[in-house]
Structures are given as C-alpha cells and as structure tokens.
Amino acid sequence: xxxxxxxxxxxxRSEAKVxxxxxxxxxxxxVYEVIRVYNGxxxxxxxxxxxxxxxxxxxxxxxxxxxxxxxxTLEKLIEKNKLQLxxxxxxxxxxxxxxxxAFPTVKVxxxxxxxxxxxxxxxxxxxxxxxxxxxxxIRWLRCDIKSLNLxxxxxxxxxxVEAGCYEAIQHRGQDVTEGSSSNIYIVKNGAxxxxxxxxxxxxxxxxxxxxxxxxxNDIPFEEKTFSLxxxxxxxxxxxxxxxxxxxxxxxISGNKVNNGxxxxxxxxxxxxxxxxxxxxxxxxxD
Numbered sequence: 001x002x003x004x005x006x007x008x009x010x011x012x013r014s015e016a017k018v019x020x021x022x023x024x025x026x027x028x029x030x031v032y033e034v035i036r037v038y039n040g041x042x043x044x045x046x047x048x049x050x051x052x053x054x055x056x057x058x059x060x061x062x063x064x065x066x067x068x069x070x071x072x073t074l075e076k077l078i079e080k081n082k083l084q085l086x087x088x089x090x091x092x093x094x095x096x097x098x099x100x101x102a103f104p105t106v107k108v109x110x111x112x113x114x115x116x117x118x119x120x121x122x123x124x125x126x127x128x129x130x131x132x133x134x135x136x137x138i139r140w141l142r143c144d145i146k147s148l149n150l151x152x153x154x155x156x157x158x159x160x161v162e163a164g165c166y167e168a169i170q171h172r173g174q175d176v177t178e179g180s181s182s183n184i185y186i187v188k189n190g191a192x193x194x195x196x197x198x199x200x201x202x203x204x205x206x207x208x209x210x211x212x213x214x215x216x217n218d219i220p221f222e223e224k225t226f227s228l229x230x231x232x233x234x235x236x237x238x239x240x241x242x243x244x245x246x247x248x249x250x251x252i253s254g255n256k257v258n259n260g261x262x263x264x265x266x267x268x269x270x271x272x273x274x275x276x277x278x279x280x281x282x283x284x285x286d
Contacts, residue, residue, distance in 0.1 A: 003080045005073060005090070005114035008065070010080055013115060022111055024093030027101075028149040030111075031055035032091035034242050035074070037116070038281035040084050045071050047205045048242075052090070055146045060103065061094055061110055074114060081116045087243060090114035091148060119243055121284075126270060129250030129262045130166035132239075134228070135159050137170035137177045137200075144199050156180035167239055169252060172200065174227045179239050182247075183207045187236035187265045191220035206240040206273075213272040219265065236263030246270045 004016040023029035033052040036043040049067040056063050065073075074088055095108035139152035156168040157180040168180045177195055178184055183204040185194040192214060197203040214221040231237065237249040237257045246269050248262030257263075278284060 002115070003077060005077050005112070007109075007112055008073070010073070010077055016113070016115075018111055018113070019096040021099060022093055022096045024091065024111065024148055026099055028147065029059070030061065030091055030093030030148045031059065031146050032089065032148055033146060035088045035090070036242050037078055037083055037086050037088060038277055038284060040078055041281040042071070042074060042078070042088070043277055043281055044205050044209065045074070047208065051146065051203065051205065052092075056092055058142070058145045059094075059147070061092060063092060063112070064110065065112070077114060077116060083116045083118065085120065086116055086118040088114055088116050093148070122244060122247070125166070125247060126245070127262070129248035129260075130239075131164070131251040132167045132169050132179070132237075132249050132253075133160050133163045133165050134253050135168045135170055137172045139170075142199055143177070143201050144197070144203060146202060153180045166247070167249070169231070169239075169249075171228055174229070175225050176228060176231050177201050179241075182239040182241040182244055184231075184249075185210075185238050185240070186226055186231055186234035187238075187263060188230070188234055190265060191222065192265065192269070193222045193224055193226050193230075195225055196223040204240060206242060206245065209273060209276055210240055210246065210269060213269065213276055217268075217272060219268070236266050238262075238266045238269070246273045 002013045003010050004013040006016045033048050035045055035048045049070055053063055053067060091113055093111045095110045097104035097108050135156050156170055160168040167182055169184055170177045176184060178201040183194055185192055195201050211221055235258060239247050239249055248266045250257050250260045
C-alpha cells in the first residue's frame with residue numbers, strides 16, 4: 001500500500017481526494033516541487049523547500065507549515081512508503097472555492113499534497129549522452145515561479161518526444177533560456193556558462209549545486225545569457241535537473257556536439273555532483 005500526504009495527514013493514497021472546485025484543478029492556481037531521494041534520504045531538501053515557500057509567496061499563498069515541519073513530514077512519508085531511490089512530488093494550491101478568476105474573498109485553506117515515486121537514475125544516458133531539439137520559448141514571463149501552469153513546458157517536451165529526443169532547448173529569439181524541464185549549459189574553452197537566474201528561467205536547485213562544485217574545483221562558471229550561435233559553436237553542452245542530475249547533450253536538432261560524445265568538463269562535473277550526493281545521502285550503489 002502506498003501513502004500520500006494530504007493537508008498534514010499521511011493517509012493511504014486510495015483515500016486521498018480533493019474537491020473538483022480546488023483552484024489547482026481549475027486554474028493551476030498553485031506551485032510545486034520535486035525533491036530527489038537517495039538511500040531513503042532527501043537531497044538538498046532545505047533548498048527545495050525554500051524555493052517552494054518563495055514560489056508560494058510570489059502568488060500570495062501562505063503555507064500553513066514551517067519548512068522544518070514540512071521536511072519532517074516528508075521524511076515520515078519516505079519511511080512510510082519504504083522509498084530508497086526516487087522522488088517526492090509536492091504541491092500546494094490556493095484551496096477550494098466557487099469558481100471565479102479573482103482570488104476568493106473569504107478565507108480559504110490551501111490544499112497541500114505530497115507523494116513518493118520510485119525513479120531510477122538514468123545512468124546509461126549519463127555515459128552516452130542525449131539528443132535535444134530547439135524550440136521557441138512560448139511560456140509566460142514568470143518562469144522563476146514553479147507554477148502548476150506547465151502547458152508551455154509540456155508542448156515543448158512533447159515536440160522533443162515526437163522527434164525522438166530527450167529534451168527541448170527553448171529560446172526567445174536568439175537567446176537560449178532553458179529546457180522544457182531542465183537548465184541548459186554550454187562549455188567553451190573549459191568555461192561553463194548558463195542563463196542567469198531571473199524571471200525567464202527557473203532557478204534550478206541542481207544548477208546551484210553545480211555552481212558550487214565548479215567554484216570549489218576551479219572550473220570557470222558564468223551565469224550569463226548566451227545565444228543560439230554560442231550553443232551551436234559550444235565545445236560541450238549539458239543539462240541539469242532534479243531527476244536528470246548532470247546530463248550530457250550530444251546532438252541538437254540533428255547537429256552533433258563534441259562529435260557526438262560527452263565532453264571532459266561535463267564528465268568532471270558529473271563526478272563532482274555525485275560526490276555531493278554521497279556527502280548528503282551516503283554512497284550510491286554501483
């Protein structure tokens with residue numbers, strides 16, 4: 001039996017229900033987080049929960065729990081579901097109210113949901129790399145909020161899937177922003193570059209870990225907007241996300257990157273990132 005967190009209570013998933021007038025269901029009026037679990041332990045939990053609170057604050061939702069209470073409850077949910085390797089998905093919506101575009105005029109209790117999934121690490125792709133396509137970024141202008149409104153991301157991801165690719169790299173005009181569910185990086189002359197954390201991209205937690213390990217190991221790293229031309233002439237390209245970790249990109253819209261093989265800098269960052277996981281969660285299985 002699997003268990004779910006619903007408004008502070010851990011209950012059997014089959015018993016977890018929300019009202020059809022929940023604003024998350026009708027408007028996407030809420031925010032979410034996905035946190036990786038290794039060896040039964042949350043990875044970068046504090047950073048994810050801080051972003052969760054910040055996203056909720058950005059749309060005027062007050063979370064009725066402290067981050068420490070949330071963390072303790074998520075740890076109980078992991079234990080209850082006997083999860084060793086996977087993810088926790090969590091979301092909060094503004095709550096249930098009669099359908100109206102404006103916020104409810106009476107006090108409404110937010111709806112908090114969380115559940116676990118078993119998700120393996122994509123280890124084969126770590127070694128071989130993945131393919132991507134390019135697509136115009138058609139999303140709204142507050143991509144820094146981890147909103148439930150993901151239709152633009154879904155359409156981009158579906159284009160990638162239909163093209164037999166792992167990811168869609170989005171761009172606004174000539175400026176590369178991010179993937180449909182990842183941050184995008186280029187490597188040129190040994191230096192790493194990725195889009196600055198502003199309203200056009202989601203500030204990735206994995207991205208922050210990568211920035212830290214690069215800084216600690218003298219790998220030049222710059223947060224700066226780069227162009228499609230920069231992407232095309234890059235020595236290496238990789239992406240990062242909670243579930244993809246550090247993933248080499250070896251082909252973009254049919255054009256090979258680094259002769260179709262993962263690059264040396266990307267390999268090094270993969271190694272450093274895994275070391276960071278093991279510092280927090282213990283040694284990973286071979």
